[in-house]
Amino acid sequence: MFAVFRIVRKPLAAIAALVIVAACDGAPLGSSGPMINTRNAVPVALLVPGGSGQPGDDLIAASLENAARLAIADLGDVQIDLRVYNTAASPAQAAAVATEAVRDGAKIILGPVYAQSANAVGKAVAGRGVNVLAFSNNAAIAGGNVFVLGPTFENTANRLVRYAAAQGRNRVLTVHDNTVAGQMGRDAIAQAILAAGSTSTGIASYEFSQNGVIEAVPTIADLVRTTGTDTIFFTADTAGALPLLSQLLVENGIDPAITRFVGLTRWDIPPSTLALPGVQGGWFALPDPALQSQFGSRYQMAYGAAPLPISGLAYDGIAAIGALVKQGKADALTTTALTQGAGFAGVNGVFRLLANGTNERGLAVAEIRNNQVVVIDPAPRSFGGPGF
Template sequence: MFAVLSTRRKALARVALVAAALAVAACEPMPSGRAPALDAGAPVPVALILPGGSGNSTDEMLARNLKQAADLAIADLQGVRIDLRVYNAGSDAATSAAMAKKAVDEGAKVILGPVFAEAANAAGVAVAPAGVSVLSFSNNTDIAGGNVFVLGPTFQNTANRLVRYAARSGKGRILIVHDQTPAGDLGARAITSAASRSGASVVGTASYPFSQQGVMAAAPQIAGQAKSAGATSVFFTADTAGALPLLAQTLPSSGLSSQSAQFVGLTRWDIPSATLSLPGLQGGWFALPDPGLAAQFNARFAAAYGEQPHPIAGLAYDGIAAIGALAKSGRADALGAASLTQGSGFAGVGGVFRLLSDGTNERGLAVAQIQNAQVVVIDPAPRSFAGAGF
């Protein structure tokens, strides 16, 4: 609607905003209080539920990349063997539930996937009685909890990182600017929640209809509100596929720029890379996984498979890495909730991450600034959960 996107960016938007695009089923997965026992010394049966099989080219590409990333992770494991079993379920919730139940009946001790929120929720409900955990590729925190964990990057995790950094940097008087959409509302709530725990304060909230006309009409009011509230930072929930480019153009012309208040983005401002050239975003902050580690994974993936990985392909690597690290202990209950949520977390392709008891996740993120159309890390991603930023 607002900007021209590459096919790769469209694929990312479809997955990364699944929290806003899907209505989650009413059923709640519940923990059974027990974990499936592992057979010490035997390969660990892991089910991988993929969005393949629907005929949709984007889903097929995503399914292929997720499987390839999982294979890379398995090859990297030492001291533990993984018996990876692939189940294609498209994006259908009922099919995903059936595949999850089939996988457990066939011996799976943990499920990796599905991608889409409704499908992951249905899979969790289907296998909860067996005590099997579902490590979904979704980022929809509405489905998290019980035996369902989300591996995808969440608004809350990003908001926590950026709000804390803003507070430490003297930019803690926050004006929230968000779309009048489910994703915009979710992002605004995440920023508000992060501020309540960080020493920052939300001095105002401004929203706009999700349209060009809506943004253009709201820009003068947003600029005026930032000035009257004494905002030292303006947090945007918009992404590069939507209102962000237009906000970057209209707000400075209305008197609000990154020189008068720090611009901060809850979404990735480096995808697509053309966004980095927008004059209105120069000096702006956003969060991203450790760029060095992410680049290493992308290079390895491209060398192995001759293509760049889908933006969320690394989640499959992370899931296998976590499962392998836990199974290596040799404990029969290694894949129980207590182990999955160990405080020290795991090493992923984009840095350290850990699963939380509420089914969400925490990831080590770097804070980056756009300087002369380039991404410059101004606060590195922590390498452990005792480091800065947590």
């Protein structure tokens, strides 16, 4: 038994063509947000975590700005005046530069990255009627003038539970670690099970340590056998408990070919995870691989390096702003305009912003087969109604 437990310039024509907006969907515009003159360049503030003193934050800042500028280049006649501000990954500085950005004329804010900073920014500019498209995936900070662009647990759980149910797998055991993220994931899975009409066969947890996983596995295996569970939904990620947890369950007699392993997080990052025996046959969700590949090639050509995964959110944010501005309406950046039902599409696929500040993203479902990622249900390219 081994243990792995770490705490831790060619325009993009195809992508540009996917920047969509419903110009005539009948939704009235005019809720909270500034009026703009679409004949002039629209000032957009990009808040990035540069200046924190952490090399990782500087890399994120550069990658986000690069992706935003690629998106602007793909907008055609739409003019965006991008103004970049460093937050130093500090909520106080984020709030200060957001206030400065609005004073400088910004009509919408793209970023920041970290949840606390995004929350501080939202509060700082709420009285000025400016909306915030944050790069966070934390649904707890969403609402009011703050929208999160990152993939949420709720969205991923809904996609996977519904897909599993369509395959006749509707008896779901939730397994989560006793952390804040694990508990948030547990709740998202529970809501998805209820929404899909599936059955929860139980909830099992473990302390976030190697010994915690080892001690919990026999109980989890017994639950699977005694409840008729056909799907185990894990909140664990590849940098934490997933490698050890999946391996030990197999060693305790749980056959993934009979009881499907499903993950709330990306199981293909890092790629070495794909070689783990315990995840073979497992399902997880990911953005449209074809669109991400196009973006990666474009970015590599422009900047000589691969984009960070988060950088696609900056492209998506600019794509949404540009699609709305292109309609030529003064109220293009109000909350009602941002939440129009047809949504938008960028390098992560189709997405739409919801009235509660979260988002819905069209995700593909993938299976790990022979150490490779195989898409078994493609990501949708449009929204057919109020939900998937």
